[in-house]
Amino acid sequence: MRKTFLIPVLMILMIIPSVYAATIVFEDDYNYNNGGTYSDGIVWSGGSMSVSVPDFPAGTQVACWGWNTNGVYTHCYGYAHHLESCMKKSGFLKEICETDIGECIESTVDSPNTMETGSVGDSWYNYVYVKYYRNCDSSFSWGYASNSPALHKIIKSRSYRCVGSADYDDSYYAGKYPFWFDTHSCNSTSYCNQSIPQSQLSFGVNGDSMPSRNPCSPLCGNKVCNSGEEGSCYQDCEPYFSAYNVKPGKEIVYPGETITFKAYFRNYGFQGHADIFGVPVDKNHIQYKLDPETTDTLNKYGTGSVTLSWTVPLTATPGEYNFRVEPQNYCAGTCSQYPDKIEFATLFEIGQPPDIEVNPTALIFNI
Numbered sequence: 001m002r003k004t005f006l007i008p009v010l011m012i013l014m015i016i017p018s019v020y021a022a023t024i025v026f027e028d029d030y031n032y033n034n035g036g037t038y039s040d041g042i043v044w045s046g047g048s049m050s051v052s053v054p055d056f057p058a059g060t061q062v063a064c065w066g067w068n069t070n071g072v073y074t075h076c077y078g079y080a081h082h083l084e085s086c087m088k089k090s091g092f093l094k095e096i097c098e099t100d101i102g103e104c105i106e107s108t109v110d111s112p113n114t115m116e117t118g119s120v121g122d123s124w125y126n127y128v129y130v131k132y133y134r135n136c137d138s139s140f141s142w143g144y145a146s147n148s149p150a151l152h153k154i155i156k157s158r159s160y161r162c163v164g165s166a167d168y169d170d171s172y173y174a175g176k177y178p179f180w181f182d183t184h185s186c187n188s189t190s191y192c193n194q195s196i197p198q199s200q201l202s203f204g205v206n207g208d209s210m211p212s213r214n215p216c217s218p219l220c221g222n223k224v225c226n227s228g229e230e231g232s233c234y235q236d237c238e239p240y241f242s243a244y245n246v247k248p249g250k251e252i253v254y255p256g257e258t259i260t261f262k263a264y265f266r267n268y269g270f271q272g273h274a275d276i277f278g279v280p281v282d283k284n285h286i287q288y289k290l291d292p293e294t295t296d297t298l299n300k301y302g303t304g305s306v307t308l309s310w311t312v313p314l315t316a317t318p319g320e321y322n323f324r325v326e327p328q329n330y331c332a333g334t335c336s337q338y339p340d341k342i343e344f345a346t347l348f349e350i351g352q353p354p355d356i357e358v359n360p361t362a363l364i365f366n367i
Helices: 080-089 091-098
Strands: 003-013 019-028 042-044 048-052 060-066 075-078 103-106 113-116 129-134 141-146 153-155 160-162 167-174 177-185 190-192 216-220 241-248 258-267 274-281 303-311 319-329 342-350
Touching: 060 080, 060 091, 075 080, 075 091, 080 091, 080 103, 091 103, 241 274, 241 319, 241 342, 258 274, 258 319, 274 303
Parallel strands: 042 153, 075 103
Antiparallel strands: 003 019, 003 141, 019 048, 048 113, 060 075, 060 129, 129 141, 160 167, 167 177, 190 216, 241 258, 258 303, 274 319, 319 342
8 A cells, every 4th residue: 555645735837927726746655554544754765756746737748856955857757749849948858858967758747756765774854846848839838836845754664773883863653653763872882783684673564563672782892793793792702704715735636645725714703813624525525624723813804814734645535625614713702603614616636646566576696
């Protein structure tokens, strides 16, 4: 169900001094029907709104819309032959249609036209302007209409939004309707985490349920934890190392020889270090776990590398081998480990040892 807002305006002809009663119609695509009424004065950002004037004066052939705060008209609608004839009478319309200021679209003037309601997180009052052209092939005239500048509050469909590292706005219910905003702050050991899932912060599908939490998440000292990596208190964050590349020292190695692997990784978590284990895996899924190397301490999003070494057992099966990297993260307090096992396919090969041919030679003894 779509909600419709009717806003009475006056249309004033600029050439013929006549006044027309008219209505700009707004329809929002967000299904907010709390209480069964559509007159809540709220339009949700990240969506769209359709605008139209169903009762243009007789003879209206082209309508231009501006839906912003600067009064610039950017979209004009009318049949092609009407657009052409009106452009001959109006340099303003011609400039919109023939430059990058806006665009002219073949359509009936009274069709609903879509305006975007802004990116997620925007909150603003909406201005909408309409300029129309009549009888362009005879007694040309034009006029305009506009809605009240404080008509609709465009808000986020979540009950909270971050407005800084520690501050957030919230909405609240008064009667049956939510109102925006009161501003609050997270405490000194928390930050405003806008990545919390929508389901925990929204009013629900129909806009009639309260959120399960606020957007504050624990800090690690002055560092921000990854979502889901905060433990029972703010000290409980951990580093989170993940390998993104491995380079073997050689492509083919033989049993009894030593091969090195340089593993490259990034820390997606809190500042810290990790033990990096390497695991060669053959085609039969037999695994050989190598001794670990400890990384340097890295900040969040820092990168580094370690070099792992393996002396190939004489019993190792010849063939192609994968290589898996398993970071063992160090963390404080009671946090859980988050092993991120990345396996790189057919990274190197163990060759077949050459056959040793034995040619016995007779021993001759002189007595």
